[in-house]
Amino acid sequence: xxxxxxxxxVTQRRPDWAALVIAAVLVAVAVVIFFDVxxxxxxSGYSQVGPATIPDWIAACLVGLAVWTVFAGFRRDFPAREKxxxxxxxxxxxxxxxxxxxxxxxxxxxxxxxxFGLAAAGFGARRLWISIPVGIVIxxxxxxxxxxxxxxxxxxxxxxxxxxxxxx
Amino acid sequence: xxxxxxxxxxxxxxxxxxxxxxxxxxxxxGTMVGVLPGIGPATTVALLLPVTYQLDPTGxxxxxxGIYYGGMYGGSTxxxxxxxxxxxxxxxxxxxxxxxxxxxxxGPALATAAIGSFVAGLIATLALAFIAPYIVKLALVFGPxxxxxxxxxxxxxxxxxxxxxxxxxxxxxxxxxxxxxxxxDQLTGQNRLSFGVPDLLDGIEVTTxxxxxxxxxxxxxxxxxxxxxxxxxxxxxxxxxxxAKDWSRSWKAxxxxxxxxxxxxAMPAGGAEIGTFLSYATEKKLTKHPEEFGDGAIEGxxxxxxxxxxxxxxxxxxxxxxxxxxxxxxxxxLAGFQQxxxxxxxxxxxxxxxxxWGLIASLLIANFMLLVLNLPLVGLWVKLLxxxxxxxxxxxxxxxxxxxxxxxxxxxxxxxxxVFGLLAYIMRVFDYPIAxxxxxxxxxxxxxxxLRRALAISQGDVTVLVTSPIAAVLLLLAALALILPLILxxxxxGNALSQLAAxxx
Numbered sequence: 001x002x003x004x005x006x007x008x009x010v011t012q013r014r015p016d017w018a019a020l021v022i023a024a025v026l027v028a029v030a031v032v033i034f035f036d037v038x039x040x041x042x043x044s045g046y047s048q049v050g051p052a053t054i055p056d057w058i059a060a061c062l063v064g065l066a067v068w069t070v071f072a073g074f075r076r077d078f079p080a081r082e083k084x085x086x087x088x089x090x091x092x093x094x095x096x097x098x099x100x101x102x103x104x105x106x107x108x109x110x111x112x113x114x115x116f117g118l119a120a121a122g123f124g125a126r127r128l129w130i131s132i133p134v135g136i137v138i139x140x141x142x143x144x145x146x147x148x149x150x151x152x153x154x155x156x157x158x159x160x161x162x163x164x165x166x167x168x
Numbered sequence: 169x170x171x172x173x174x175x176x177x178x179x180x181x182x183x184x185x186x187x188x189x190x191x192x193x194x195x196x197x198g199t200m201v202g203v204l205p206g207i208g209p210a211t212t213v214a215l216l217l218p219v220t221y222q223l224d225p226t227g228x229x230x231x232x233x234g235i236y237y238g239g240m241y242g243g244s245t246x247x248x249x250x251x252x253x254x255x256x257x258x259x260x261x262x263x264x265x266x267x268x269x270x271x272x273x274x275g276p277a278l279a280t281a282a283i284g285s286f287v288a289g290l291i292a293t294l295a296l297a298f299i300a301p302y303i304v305k306l307a308l309v310f311g312p313x314x315x316x317x318x319x320x321x322x323x324x325x326x327x328x329x330x331x332x333x334x335x336x337x338x339x340x341x342x343x344x345x346x347x348x349x350x351x352x353d354q355l356t357g358q359n360r361l362s363f364g365v366p367d368l369l370d371g372i373e374v375t376t377x378x379x380x381x382x383x384x385x386x387x388x389x390x391x392x393x394x395x396x397x398x399x400x401x402x403x404x405x406x407x408x409x410x411x412a413k414d415w416s417r418s419w420k421a422x423x424x425x426x427x428x429x430x431x432x433x434a435m436p437a438g439g440a441e442i443g444t445f446l447s448y449a450t451e452k453k454l455t456k457h458p459e460e461f462g463d464g465a466i467e468g469x470x471x472x473x474x475x476x477x478x479x480x481x482x483x484x485x486x487x488x489x490x491x492x493x494x495x496x497x498x499x500x501x502l503a504g505f506q507q508x509x510x511x512x513x514x515x516x517x518x519x520x521x522x523x524x525w526g527l528i529a530s531l532l533i534a535n536f537m538l539l540v541l542n543l544p545l546v547g548l549w550v551k552l553l554x555x556x557x558x559x560x561x562x563x564x565x566x567x568x569x570x571x572x573x574x575x576x577x578x579x580x581x582x583x584x585x586x587v588f589g590l591l592a593y594i595m596r597v598f599d600y601p602i603a604x605x606x607x608x609x610x611x612x613x614x615x616x617x618x619l620r621r622a623l624a625i626s627q628g629d630v631t632v633l634v635t636s637p638i639a640a641v642l643l644l645l646a647a648l649a650l651i652l653p654l655i656l657x658x659x660x661x662g663n664a665l666s667q668l669a670a671x672x673x
Contacts, residue, residue: 049623053623054349054619058345065339078598079599084393088391089392092565093586096569096582096586100579100583119562123391123558123560142566152574
């Protein structure tokens with residue numbers, strides 16, 4: 001949607017490498033599908049249509065789309081891409097990873113507080129010693145709301161057990 | 169019983185105090201989340217789905233109806249006050265609405281959007297109630313091949329008919345279809361693409377996918393744009409009430425918007441955007457104040473907003489009567505139904521009429537609540553827009569993962585959230601649309617079932633797909649919808665199509 005109108009001044013016939021990579025990924029997915037369902041191919045019964053039929057069709061279409069993508073890449077049919085900053089994306093991904101790793105060990109609040117702090121850092125709030133505790137407090141409130149009001153138990157850790165202990 | 173009796177019965181059930189309470193929570197949460205920039209109704213519904221897990225089906229669907237309409241309304245508030253459309257269907261609203269807000273007429277702009285949405289929602293919901301029984305009757309004669317043809321038509325219109333590129337739309341669709349293969353095959357019980365991972369046996373959760381693709385992908389994309397000048401929020405100055413002149417300029421636009429929006433939503437033709445663009449063009453042509461267009465014309469807010477809501481109600485026609493989602497939002501609602509083992513379609517009208525009519529009635533009630541709630545509470549929604557970006561997006565991610573953790577607290581599920589979030593980010597960078605992935609994921613298994621049934625009946629003879637007149641016509645339409653845009657784009661007339669892009673829902 002973004003830059004489809006503004007053609008870049010590059011006119012020489014250099015292929016768009018990103019398009020070729022995308023095409024390769026599509027072919028790889030098709031190959032994975034093709035081999036994964038290969039053991040189901042005998043089970044199609046007398047109608048010739050079985051659990052492997054549709055996956056095979058989809059794999060074939062993916063290969064077709066990959067060929068089309070290669071052509072589009074050589075014709076430079078892809079719109080101009082905006083400049084992407086990697087550092088903020090890395091912060092947000094780090095946040096999601098930290099939550100994933102911590103949720104079983106430290107419980108919902110600590111894990112989600114880390115997610116909150118690291119994601120906020122990706123958007124410019126770099127003072128983690130403020131944002132992570134704030135995130136933990138908010139998460140603890142959410143945990144309490146869910147377990148008491150909605151009767152939905154989110155993974156508990158030491159902090160949650162402490163909170164529960166206070167109210168018993 | 170007649171439609172009227174059913175609807176009355178539905179209203180009685182939806183008007184029970186507990187159900188009214190659910191509707192109230194639904195519209196409030198829906199508006200709150202819908203107001204956040206970058207979050208459209210599809211994301212809103214996906215994020216809030218887990219909140220409804222603990223309720224009974226009726227209560228949760230009623231809350232759902234509120235969330236859906238609330239999310240639609242919240243999006244228009246954002247685009248009027250911030251000029252950052254929260255959803256693609258609000259792009260047109262932003263054109264005139266934001267100009268009005270800059271001239272200090274934000275109040276009347278919000279009011280005409282709210283009342284227009286109400287009028288359109290009311291008429292369109294009633295139209296839904298009266299049309300649905302006829303389509304249900306028609307659908308009862310549909311066999312597997314007709315259903316399959318209908319789904320092919322939906323696939324093509326959602327993925328390739330509109331937008332920048334047929335190639336990228338179709339690629340997105342097939343990514344969704346490929347992902348839909350994961351899990352146990354519903355007809356033979358065989359494992360496909362689960363690679364021995366028990367978490368994958370049930371397939372990929374549509375809600376996880378939707379939250380990852382919309383909320384997390386969007387957050388990553390916005391983060392990657394780096395630090396930019398903050399968006400300017402227009403304060404709502406003066407009265408929120410419309411003058412007599414505003415009323416007289418608005419009411420016809422509301423009605424025209426409704427008439428344009430509803431059929432477009434009801435046809436398997438993708439999201440609500442197309443109706444809003446058509447309505448805007450119509451109002452521009454018919455107005456007595458052409459000089460105001462582009463500079464804050466109230467008709468340019470009233471018409472498209474009405475069209476937007478009318479087509480939102482319209483998409484419920486194929487969803488409820490045929491079980492056919494034609495937008496990402498509808499796909500997520502279908503996932504919500506399936507959560508309770510309910511399969512929307514003609515049978516649901518026969519086996520569970522209270523539920524269907526309760527849902528339709530609660531749409532009417534949610535619509536009314538929005539009108540009462542929104543104008544007085546607009547100050548509160550504006551406050552939400554002033555949350556600094558780091559906290560806002562930190563909070564959005566917190567909320568996004570909360571849904572997944574609440575439904576299934578597993579590390580694997582969180583990993584999928586991250587992986588698909590990154591996939592959506594990369595797709596956005598390369599200008600691939602997101603909605604076809606979601607529609608492919610949920611509709612893929614259904615289409616496969618119908619196709620395999622049709623072919624099993626014919627003992628593998630593929631020509632059976634085109635020997636039924638209804639199926640042949642539907643497939644012909646699908647072929648046209650695939651080929652015409654290719655020709656148009658090849659001849660350099662693709663701009664009109666990219667303006668109609670269904671990018672989010």
